[in-house]
Amino acid sequence: MSDETVVIEMREQALWITINRPDKRNAMNAAVIEGIARGYRQAHDDPSIRAIVLTGAGDKAFCAGADLQASGAAFGFDFSRPNGDYADLLRLTQNATKPSIARVNGTCMAGGMGLLCMTDMAIAADHVQFGLPEVKVGVFPMQVMSLLQNIAPRRLINEWALTGEPFDAKAALAAGLLNYVVPAAELDAKVEWLTNRLTDKSPTAIRRGKYAMRAIAAMSFDESIAYTESQIAITAMTEDAKEGMRAxxxxxKPVFPGR
Known part of the structure; x- marks a missing residue:
């Protein structure tokens, strides 16, 4: 593994973004946040990239949250700025139009839960522990809740955030945080399987579909149905749609031009 804080590499048609601080349980610092954001931007600038995989180096941790060893720097905010880097990363990923998968190879805690929630799909090894332990150090998973509240049941979020106690992969799957839980030895094969199910589909349909899904999230039914009836008409006019119909x-098998 490279000595870079975040390793970005192409694997066929997927861009892998790997947090590379295994000795720090892949805890986030400014360089990690910047590196993940750079990976997302690179993926969207390159039309040959069809999917994003986010993971951590080693087999101990996906991401243990903010790096609390950096003399309080994790919560050293510049109050003159109305936004923070971690929040900006979550904003960036929510507006992303390429599909993403979290490969959860180890511990996923605190801000790492935000990284999990910002992806479209997630696969975890069966030994992984999850949690929101912020109350144990006097803070709260404020930014994580912005995404978590749309994924997991409210009662469970209350328990996780207010007690700070960890839970296992089986509970994470039942709560809707994960798509699949597999033995650690099968994790890469399952990630490859899911990635392949994305990369052979129409990139245009996925791109426009993710855009629409994001747009209707805050709409009423009447607003969303009016919006989506126009969106399906536009999507049907794309070259990918025409190729798909011909095929x-x-x-x-269709050969999608991505337009």
Missing amino acids: FVEKR
């Missing part, structure tokens, strides 16, 4: 009629 269906001709009984062959």
Whole structure:
């Protein structure tokens, strides 16, 4: 593994973003946040990239949250700024139009839960422990809740955030935080399987679909149905849609141009 804080590499049609601080349980500092954001931007600038995989180096931790060993720097905010780097990363990922998968290889705690929630799908090894332990050090998972509240049941979030106690992969799966839980030895194979199910589909449909899903999240039914009926008409006019229809009629696998 490289000595870079965040390793960014292409693996076929997926861009892998790996937090590379295994000795620090892949805890986040400014360089980690910047590196993940750089990876997301790189993925969106490169049309050959069809998916993003976010993970941590080693097998002990996905991300243990903020680096609390850095003399309080984790919570050393510049109050003249209305926004923070971690919050900006979550904003960036929510507006992303390429699909993402969290490969949860180890401990996922605190701000690491935010990284988990900011992805579209997640696969975890069955030994992984999850949690929101912020109350144990006198703070609260404020920013994580912005995403978590739309994924997990309220009663569970209350318990996790107010007690700070950890929970296992089985509970995370039941709560909707994960798509799959597998033995550690099968984690990479399952990630590859899910990635392949994304990269052979229409990148245009996925791009426009993620954009629409984000837009309707805050709409009423009447607003969202009016919006989406226009969106399906636009999507049907794309080159990918035309190729998909031709391939269906001709009984062959489509070759999507991504336009």
